[in-house]
Amino acid sequence: MLRGVAAVVGNDVAVFELGVVSEVFGLDRTADGLPAFDFAVCAIEPPPLRTSAGFLIDTPYRLDRLEIADLVAVPAWNPVDKPVPEVLCQALRRAVARGARVMSVCSGAFALAAAGLLDGRRATTHWRYTERLRACYPAVEVDANVLYVDDDPVLTSAGTAAGIDLCLHLVRKEFGAEVANALARRMVVPPHRDGGQAQYVERPVPGVRDGLAPVLDWAREHLHEEQTVEGLARRANMSARSFARHFQAMVGTTPYRWLLDQRITAAQDLLERSRLPIEEVAARCGFTTAAAFRQQFARRVGTSPHRYREQFSHGSARSALNDRSAERPSPTGGSASPNRAGAR
DNA sequence: CAGTAACCCCGCCACG
DNA sequence: AGCGTGGCGGGGTTAC
Numbered sequence: 292m293l294r295g296v297a298a299v300v301g302n303d304v305a306v307f308e309l310g311v312v313s314e315v316f317g318l319d320r321t322a323d324g325l326p327a328f329d330f331a332v333c334a335i336e337p338p339p340l341r342t343s344a345g346f347l348i349d350t351p352y353r354l355d356r357l358e359i360a361d362l363v364a365v366p367a368w369n370p371v372d373k374p375v376p377e378v379l380c381q382a383l384r385r386a387v388a389r390g391a392r393v394m395s396v397c398s399g400a401f402a403l404a405a406a407g408l409l410d411g412r413r414a415t416t417h418w419r420y421t422e423r424l425r426a427c428y429p430a431v432e433v434d435a436n437v438l439y440v441d442d443d444p445v446l447t448s449a450g451t452a453a454g455i456d457l458c459l460h461l462v463r464k465e466f467g468a469e470v471a472n473a474l475a476r477r478m479v480v481p482p483h484r485d486g487g488q489a490q491y492v493e494r495p496v497p498g499v500r501d502g503l504a505p506v507l508d509w510a511r512e513h514l515h516e517e518q519t520v521e522g523l524a525r526r527a528n529m530s531a532r533s534f535a536r537h538f539q540a541m542v543g544t545t546p547y548r549w550l551l552d553q554r555i556t557a558a559q560d561l562l563e564r565s566r567l568p569i570e571e572v573a574a575r576c577g578f579t580t581a582a583a584f585r586q587q588f589a590r591r592v593g594t595s596p597h598r599y600r601e602q603f604s605h606g607s608a609r610s611a612l613n614d615r616s617a618e619r620p621s622p623t624g625g626s627a628s629p630n631r632a633g634a635r
Numbered sequence: 636c637a638g639t640a641a642c643c644c645c646g647c648c649a650c651g
Numbered sequence: 652a653g654c655g656t657g658g659c660g661g662g663g664t665t666a667c
Contacts, residue, residue: 520643530657535644547643547665583666 293392293465296328297352297360299379299402301335305343307451308366308396314478315458316362325474326466331356335379343369357382362392362461365399366454371420372427375405383408387444394446394461396454403445404428412442417450418490439486449490456484464593467603468559485552489543502527503541510550514557514577520546554578555591562600569596 296316300309309332317330331352334340339347357363363386368375383406386393395403400416401424403409410430415421421435434440439448439457441464448457455478463471463483475482506527510518523546524534538546558576561567567575573584573596588596 531643532645532657532659533655536656539644545644580667586665 293361293461294327294329295360296330296362296364297357298330298332298364298366299335299354299357300332300340300348300350300366301373302341303343303369304340304348305367305369305397308399308454311396311451311454311458312364312366315455315462315474316364320474320477323473323477325470325477326462331360333357335376354378354382357386360386360391362394365393365395365402367397367399368395368402369398371398371401371423375402380406390444392444392446392461394448394457396448396457397450400424400447401427403447404431408445409447412445413440414442414445414447415440415449415490416447419450436489436491437486438484438488438490441486453490455480456486459483460486463559467563467599468556469563469603472560483552483556485544485548487544487548491543502529503537507542507549511553514554515575516577517579518550518577520550550577551587551591555588558584558588558596559592559599562596563603566604572596 296312298309298312298316313330313332316328317332319327321327332348332350333352333354333356334350335354339349342348363383365383379402383393383403387408393403393408395416397417398420400409400414401420403414404424404427409428411432413432413434414424415434415437416424418435421433424431425433437449438453439446439460441457441460446457446461448454459471459475459480459482462474468483472482506523509526510523520535521531524531527534527537529537535546538544538549542549544552554576558572558578561572561575565572569584570581573581576584578584578587585596588594588599592599594602
């Protein structure tokens with residue numbers, strides 16, 4: 292259940308990070324068939340609050356509002372060594388204790404860490420702060436190399452734009468791929484970037500990049516066929532070794548992992564949209580056996596294909612999503628600029 | 636669920 | 652030297 296969403300802000304709130312959360316959960320898109328959220332920006336100090344950009348924001352909500360949230364988001368915590376008030380720590384711990392989720396964007400992980408919520412968990416933050424987080428909180432298993440970490444009920448994401456990926460991941464998890472894709476389309480962002488993708492993507496060589504993108508597009512359109520990394524490399528006129536290298540630099544993940552990710556995403560879509568038997572879904576998405584499909588699906592989505600379909604296929608949000616949703620615009624990686632992740 | 640074959644990936648290094 | 656390439660080995664993962 293994901294309905295009540297509370298964003299925690301103090302003075303010097305980072306506007307973009309707050310904006311990310313507000314964009315996903317704070318706008319009423321029910322007219323488009325998207326879910327409604329009960330969104331509240333909750334001030335730690337008495338409002339109005341200063342923002343990092345110099346203007347003021349006002350809000351009627353304070354920390355007591357966290358009590359009724361299904362998701363508490365800490366968009367950022369600047370500066371990272373700013374003391375975290377005990378009332379906030381307690382509120383965050385109580386949220387988790389009663390079954391709510393807690394998430395952070397960028398430096399917001401420091402607030403979660405101060406509350407002890409990251410102890411013994413995997414977590415990430417902006418790459419500029421990962422060393423610092425490790426040093427300040429040794430009990431936290433910091434992963435510097437991912438866009439976000441889902442250690443339900445505690446989720447953390449890397450710098451700013453990765454917050455979008457985490458929010459979409461949450462929406463996908465709660466409402467299914469179709470809703471998440473529709474939301475991504477509304478926001479004009481790539482529908483799905485896997486959490487394991489690297490924060491840092493080196494700037495690709497223009498010539499090589501031009502050669503790689505069409506191959507990715509081609510691969511996506513031929514997911515139902517058996518694909519090998521070797522075959523894709525040949526299509527790109529490269530050796531497997533060079534292909535893998537360029538792929539890593541451009542997309543931020545390895546060819547095979549990317550391929551699996553594409554297949555799973557396509558399968559989620561088919562599961563929601565069709566009544567095709569699991570075997571058929573598996574085949575159409577390029578899995579040679581249903582067993583392999585189930586295994587990969589469970590690993591990546593955390594549930595079985597059948598249960599996933601039960602949960603999402605008769606959803607409430609289909610009405611507005613029927614026409615253009617069959618062709619999805621520029622999915623993960625491909626020609627869409629992949630190197631936003633770590634950018635400040 | 637276990638065993639094996641195939642495949643992937645990454646460091647290393649030689650080559651142009 | 653400086654840079655991209657690509658072959659190789661073995662450690663790891665996936666497929667069946």
